Amino acid sequence: MDANAPPLLDLTIDNITPNAVRINSQSNDARLTYLMDRLTTHLHDFARETRLSTDEWMAALQFLTKCGQICTDVRQEFILLSDILGLSLLVDAINHPKPPLCTEGSVLGPFHTHDAPTIPNGSSMSSDPEGEPLLVACTIRDTQGHPIPGVKIDIWETDSSGHYDVQHADRDGPSERCVMTSDANGEFWFKAVKPVPYPIPNDGxxxxxxxxLKRHCWRPSHMHFMFEKEGWDHLITALYLRGDPYETSDAVFGVKKSLVVDLAKVDGPTARRxxxxxxxxxxxxxxVLASTKEADDLRDRNAMEELAKLGLNMKLVDHLPVPDLD
Amino acid sequence: MDANAPPLLDLTIDNITPNAVRINSQSNDARLTYLMDRLTTHLHDFARETRLSTDEWMAALQFLTKCGQICTDVRQEFILLSDILGLSLLVDAINHPKPPLCTEGSVLGPFHTHDAPTIPNGSSMSSDPEGEPLLVACTIRDTQGHPIPGVKIDIWETDSSGHYDVQHADRDGPSERCVMTSDANGEFWFKAVKPVPYPIPNDGxxxxxxxxLKRHCWRPSHMHFMFEKEGWDHLITALYLRGDPYETSDAVFGVKKSLVVDLAKVDGPTARRxxxxxxxxxxxxxxVLASTKEADDLRDRNAMEELAKLGLNMKLVDHLPVPDLD
Known part of the structure; x- marks a missing residue:
């Protein structure tokens, strides 16, 4: 530490925050310094505004400990916490603003895995004999309407019982999840099961x-999609079934009108095809995917506009705001 | 949920916060509602002010997961996190304001345990043959100078190597910790070892x-004390040795001038006694302990004054603020 730094002594309700911010500002990483400044200030303001009691503080620490301890390779309680607090929706909205025409994003949720099998067009991503058969046929285009081939698509949903594969104790491999690649026409199609509503894990x-909080823990029927290709903005989204009982009260705030879909029935020619x-x-x-440039430009413009509205004098470094000290 | 509640649909950077606050306000617990309101608002404001990136969000969730997973019966990483962020100091200051003359508080830290042996006056609380012998002789009084008998005192410190007993993998029982009771004159005395500076656990x-953050992880030499008796405000404090190299840069912000002490040497009569x-x-x-009433009155008065300064219209229920909606 700087030998000339003021002593950390006799810290009080009124002076702890600037002192903690100062001691956290010794790295040369302007972004880290800014994040710690805002984190410390909000955390302390929260305690001051609530006059947080010692018992409440300890209950919060024990809650966070339990969240960490219930996490496994296939369960992420902190993503779930972020989801039900609306933080996940907010972070996605900040990072993936959508230019006109682009498909809106939705929450990732805690159930994406990295072991899904790669399947060719036409294959099934479900092994659930109880599920109602569903044919899914999609295209991927850019904002000018051109098809985008070679996009990696991650798709995952629950089985007909409303559980992801990883929620079954006897899981012996991935099911109701797959990775596909869009073809030369920007198309991909696969067999699945009709999504059902399900409760998010509520045993933790x-x-x-x-x-x-007297909140229900249900999510409306949906299917997750994640799109990835160099040069295109990473899209995490989901499609929701119209008329679901939880369509307007999703426990994790994910539903957008533009992502609510109607299911049709497969007719004879389609069935044969x-x-x-x-x-x-x-x-x-x-x-419809935004290009990286379209998304970056919009995100940067939104960031500068919003930070100016908040009265903050900032600049962007690698697309991330730091205080502009010049 | 209220059937007339507005639908949770199309949530954005601008409308997610009031919607999340609303959905968290359905319990009849006004304090819980207020805590969730401030928590959600600060969490979302943090993300908006920093334009928190998806990578940073994920790094934070993984950090919290690791904190939870390193916790054991004898290691509490979240208390440590609260300590180094200055939150522990702040929560103690809010909850245990000190009327004039009263001994100031300091941070609890993560190393208090519940298995310390009860020892009588004059016994030793250390089994460390390498430590420099230290005699500790104390009185406990009220703000009028009257001795307080029958106070339960928890005392804990590191051994001469700078480790608490629980940090030794081969710990077979408590050491350098004890529980005592003040006698009819409000006195207690015991044998210990001279405290040494030590690093807080930095392997997690x-x-x-x-x-x-380029911060050091050292705490100055100190001995922890916790005082408990019905009718008296719970006091968690510590005494710090003057001249310690970390006296003015404690990693957890605990040092107060009034808690810095000078060690003397035991003279002949004292040695024999x-x-x-x-x-x-x-x-x-x-x-010097505050009575529960002295501390409650001061805490309530401080709370109402500070909340008024913040422009918040609040009332106290069980000494804890909730919005005053009357």
Whole structure:
């Protein structure tokens, strides 16, 4: 530490914050310094505005400890906590603003995994015999309407019981999840099961919190999609089924009107073309990706506008705000 | 949920916060509602002011997960995190304001345990043959100078190597910690070892954060005391040795001038009286406790004054602020 730094002595309700901010400002990483400044200030303001009691403080530390301890390779309680607090939706909205026409984003949730099998067009991503068969046929285009081939698409959903594969104790491999690649026409299609509503995991500390808050823990029926290709803004989204009982009260704030879809039924010619039984459920959807440049430009412009509105004098370094000290 | 509640749909950077606050306001617990309101608002403001990136968000969630997973029965990484962020100091200051003359508080830290042996006056609380012998003789009085008998006192310190007993992998029981009771004259005295400076645990996520922030992880030499008796405000404090190299840069912000002490040497009569070698280190200290009523009155008054300064219209219920909606 700087030998000339003022002594850290006799810290009080009134002077702890500037002193903590100062001691956290010794790295040469302007972004880290800014993040710690805002984190410390908000954390301390929270305690001051609530006159946080020692018992409440300890309960919060124990809650966070329990969240950490229930996490495993296939369970992420802190993502769930972020989801139910609306933080996940907010971070996605900040990072992936959508130029006109682009498909809106939705929450990632805690159930994406990295072991999904890569499947070719036409294959099934479900092994659930109880699920109602669903044919999904999609295109991926840019904002000018041109197809985008070679996009890696991660898709995951629950089985017909409302559980992701990782929630089954006897999971012996991935199911109801796959990775695909869009073809030369920007198309991909696969067989799945009709999504069902399901409760987010409510046997842990986050479920207990929802109970205290008298909130339900249900998500409306949906299917997750994640799109990835160099040069295109990473899109995490989901499609929601119209008419679901939880369509307007999603526990994790993910539903957007533009992402609510109607299912059709597979007719005879479609059934023969895709090799699926006539009368199965049929979901057709066109996705529109923003280019990295389109998204970066919009994100940077939004950031500077919003920070100016907050009265903060900032500049962007690597697209991330830091105080402008010049 | 209220059937007339507005739908949770199309949530954005600008409308997620009031919607999340609303959905968290359905319990009948006004304090919980207020805590969640301030928590959600500060958390979202933090993300908006920093334009928190998806990578930073994920790094934070992983950091919290690691903090939880390194916690054990004898290691509490979240208390450590709270300590190095200055939150612990702040919460103690809010909850235990000191009327004039009363002994100031300091941070609890993560090393208090509940298995310390109860010892009588004159016994030793250390089993460390390498430590420099120290005689500690104290009184406990009220603000009028009357002795307080029957106070339960928890005392803990590191051994001469700068480790608490729980930091030794081969710990087979408590050491350098004890529980005592003040006698009819409000006195207690015991044998210990001279405190040494030591690093807070820096092999976990909090240590890594301190490294990124270019902060040292040292605490100055000190001995912890906790005082408990029905009718008296719970006092958690520590005594710090004057002249310690970390006296003015404590990693957890605990040092107060009024808690810095000078050690003397035990003279002949004192040595014979207490049964300790002449020339040993000698720490004498008078502690002054606030009554529960003195502390409650001051805490309530401070709370109402500070909340009014913040422009918040609040009332106290069980000494804790909630919005005054009347």
């Amino acid at each position: 500390p986050v479920g207990k919190l929802l109970g205290l 895709y090799g699926i039984e006539e009368g199965s459920w049929y979901l057709q959807r066109d996705f | 996520p909090v240590g890594k954060l301190l490294g990124l 207490y049964g300790i070698e002449e020339g040993s280190w000698y720490l004498q200290r008078d502690f």
